[in-house]
Amino acid sequence: MRILVTGGAGYVGSTLVPMLLADGHAVRVLDTLRFGGQGLLGCARYPAFELVKGDVRDFAAVDDAADDVDVIVHLAAIVGYPACKKEPDVAVATNVDGTRNVVRARRPGQRLVFASTGSVYGAVPDYLCHEDTPRAPITLYGETKAEAEQLVLAAGDAVALRYATAFGASPRMRLDLMPNTFAYQAVHDRSLIVYEGGFKRTFVHVHDMARSIVFALDNWAAMRDDVYNVGHERMNFTKAEVARKILEHVDYYLYFAETGSDEDKRDYEVSYAKIRSRGFETEIDLDAGVAELVKAVSLINVVNPYGNV
Known part of the structure; x- marks a missing residue:
């Protein structure tokens, strides 16, 4: 398959992209390279790897990047409570408006996988959260991801993956987790x-986060048009x-x-x-x-x- 990964140079993307390339897929990454592209250096040896420097807030960039692909994996986001609090306007523009651009840029037949978060649950009355638990985010990060998740699921032919708190070593390492x-x-x-x-x-290793995206693509008929908590x-x-x-x-x-x-x-x-x-x-x-x-x-x-x- 031909796959576009937004935010592909990030913590999850730099783990996922080599996995997809090793499986024989052609991968195009759309990323601002805000934190550099070192995490993707190992991908340069693959002829099927392509990097497009651009921002999901720019519809033209998203529209160009989405051309001639079968799948869009949407990872690009301002991630986490502290980062969103520091730059709230950028967080909303990236997480919500950027997702709206991705949905708008989709061509007919393109599948969409969205990286959501357990932060959409926020402070909830039920101690055990499941996918039908009412969303009640208490941070800007959770609010923006909840809104973006709605946009994705409303568009159809999509899967939203609500990740537990990420951890583990990645080529684009994060020390804020x-x-x-x-x-x-x-x-x-x-x-x-x-x-x-x-x-x-709840925690999930970054390797398993990447694996869950591959799993969703491999089991699309059974998983499409739904949301899943990812972890154990x-x-x-x-x-x-x-x-x-x-x-x-x-x-x-x-x-x-x-x-x-x-x-x-x-x-x-x-x-x-x-x-x-x-x-x-x-x-x-x-x-x-x-x-x-x-x-x-x-x-x-x-x-x-x-x-x-």
Whole structure:
């Protein structure tokens, strides 16, 4: 297939694109390269790889990139609560208006896979969230993704994948994700302060996120025109449990603070029975993911020129 991946140089995209190329697909990436394109360097050896530098906020760029493809995988977004809070106008323009551009640029017969998020649930009355749980996002990130998700599903011939909290090593690494930053601090600072340690999140490894997109494309008839939580119930953990798991792999000082709070108040468990009923299972558990992270962050050193520690 010929596949357009928006945001393909990002955290998930730089894991997904090599996977698609290795499977024999032709892949075109549309990305602003806001964080560079180093994560896709290994893709340059594939004749079927194409990079288009452009922004989903620019309809003309999206329209050109969408020409002559069979599938659009829409990953481009301002991701996460902090990034959206920092640049709210950019977040809305990218996550909502950019998605509207993607939907508008679609040609007849083109499939659309959308990367959504469990953040659309927000603070919900039901502790166990499933796909029919009313969406009640409490952050701008969750609000924009919920609106974008509606646009995609209303367009038809589409699949929306609501991901758990991402973690794991990627060619375009992110250290703002909770398990990733916990591992980085443990390895480099040898200490970690955790507040609201009892708050529970669900996690999914970036490799499994990419696999879920491939799975949706391979099982389109069974999955189209629907939304799926992506993750596994065994990956429901509190912040304290994640921190203690890292202790099994690296020796560091762990302190649980009684003060401090996270403005993103998600605290719930999620059911993944629906996508499992279609045949998808995650492969990487927390222990394997943390072991990988400890090795990966050892290769990264963010230097603060104003520090002396």
